[in-house]
Amino acid sequence: MTTLKVVDLFAGAGGLSEGFRQAGYTIIAGSDNDPDATATYATNFPEAQVITGDIRAPHVKARILELAKQADVLVGGPPCQAFSQVRNHSRMIDDPRNSLYREFVDVLKQSLPLAFVVENVTGMDQMGVREQITADLSLEGEYVVHPQVLDAADFGVPQTRKRLLFIGVRTRKGMAPPVLEGSGAASSISLTRFTGNRKPRYQVVVQQHIRSLRSGQALANDDDLSVVTAADAIGDLAQLPVGNRIDALPYSELAPARSAYQRAMREGAGALLANVQVPRINADTELRLNGIPPGGNFRDLDAQLLERYLTGQKWGQDNGSGKLSRKHFYAYRRLHPDIWAWTLNTKGDSVYHYCVARALSVREFARLQSFPDRFVFLTDPRRGMIEGRHNGGPAHSRYRQVGNAVPPLLARSVAAHLRIQLDNYLRKPSRHKKAG
Structure with missing residues (x-):
């Protein structure tokens, strides 16, 4: 197979990179402003150069451009903070709040790889925004761009997670952006x-x-x-001890793999499973979880479980009403074993186990995102608020890294479909992958 090089901007922990690597691409670089995320990226992609810093800083941009010009594919999820400009007829790319998105487009313009993949949340897929982004990324006809919304659950990920993808290929190369269709x-x-x-x-x-x-x-x-369920994904980890402070356990102390997905996730991981700490849980929360069926949430609680304090232990803020304040659909949500998870966010208490009254470990988050067990989540060992770090501490950072990632199995499917176009082009006589 032809060697195809990838540079990943706004890479986070590396979900896109992991998917492309699994599809046979070579990852040559990844960049992000978060030093905790790049610590994870550097550990899991030792073959790649890792750039930590704000892409808007001249010295960081220069390093990124140097590597991007060597790439066949540019990938990334540039943040777009402003959508309201569509209503006042201004261009999204001109809004100062979208400067990171503008930087991605500029790197694309200066490097001109054979193809690119841009992902973002579907919230930006509103009237006019999709068309604006497609036009920006086409670079006045340099690329043929196809936007599409894909749900990760349709591609073997045990989680429903919709993402808006823009896949582009060079117009003059005779390729077409792949159109994906899942299960x-x-x-x-x-x-x-x-x-x-x-x-x-x-x-x-x-x-x-x-x-x-x-x-x-x-x-x-x-x-x-x-099609993979929550039990298929994490059923072998149900007995992880609550409040456990040891972040790696031998597989020999865990249940054997019970599904094809669990076996696939364990491949290449060695003897130890990392990121298995389980947060402590207070007695009130445990009582409430035991009163919620698998798949349920706050609205399934009996009246007596809606009291603010159940066991006399004072915790959290007291709203003075004597009743629990977390009265919204996402409070105390429990997975259902027979279907995939809902979309994970960046907080460890955003999801609870389907058969054990506890939150999930980072590893279980990672399984639901389709990260293999060999992929380890870390933080920068430096203490305090170093440049680019987000508030919350190391444990929150690891949940955040997983929760913000592109599911690797979704990325792998995109990469595999794109590779068919790239390989067909590169096999043509007298073609050079960086020509034109």
């Missing part, structure tokens, strides 16, 4: 709440048409990697 499971399988005389319960419901039924069969088969 369709995310739109045909749902978790439904049932009530009645009994306590609320949640059940997986499959739509009654052929493709949906096939997805349902795949969901029920723990040896089918096309």
Whole structure:
């Protein structure tokens, strides 16, 4: 296979890079402003140059450009903070709040790789924004660009996570941006709440048409990697001890792998599994979790469990009402074992286990994001608020790194489809990958 080089901007921990590496690309560089994320990136991509710093700083930009000009593919998720400018007819790229996005476009313009992949949240996919970004990235016809929204659950990730992707290829090279189509499971399988005389319960419901039924069969088969449940992903880690401060455990002390997904995640990880610390849990939270069925949340709690303090232990802020203040859909959400997870965020208490009254470890977050077990999440060993670091401490940083990442299995599918176009072009006689 042809060697294809990738540079990853705004790389975070490296979800996009991991997916492209799994698809056979060579990662030559990754950059990010967060020193904790680049510590993780450097450990997991020793073959790559790692650039820590603000891309707007001249010395950082110069290093990035030097490496980007060697790349065949430029990837990244540049933050776009301002969408409202669409309503006043100004260009998004001109808004000062979108300076990082503008830097990505500039690096693309100066390096002109064969292809690029830009990912972002679907919140930016509003009237006019998609068209603006497509036009910006096309560089006045230099690239053919195809935007598309993909759900990670349709690509073997045990989590529903929609992302807006812009895939572009050089216009004059005779290639076409790949259009991806996954299993369709995310739109045909749902978790439904049932009530009645009994306590609320949640059940997986499959739509009654052929493709949906096939997805349902795949969901029920723990040896089918096309559709993966939460239990398929983390069932072997259920007995991780709560409050455990040791962040690596031998696999010999854990349950054996019980699904094809768990076996795949364990490949190449060695004898120890890292990032297995489980946060402590207070007695009130444990009581509430025991009162919520798998797949449930705050609204399933009995009235007595809505009291602010249940065991006399004072914790958190007291709103003076005597009632629990976390009255929103995302409070105390428990996974359901028979379907994928909802979209994870960056906080360790955003999700609770389906059969154990506890939060998840960073490793379980990583499994639900499709990071293999050999991928270790770290932080910069320097203490305090160093430049680029986010508040919250090392534990929060690791959850944040995982929660912000692109699922590697989604990235791998994108990379594999793009590779078909790139390989076909590079196999043509008298072609050079950086020509033109």
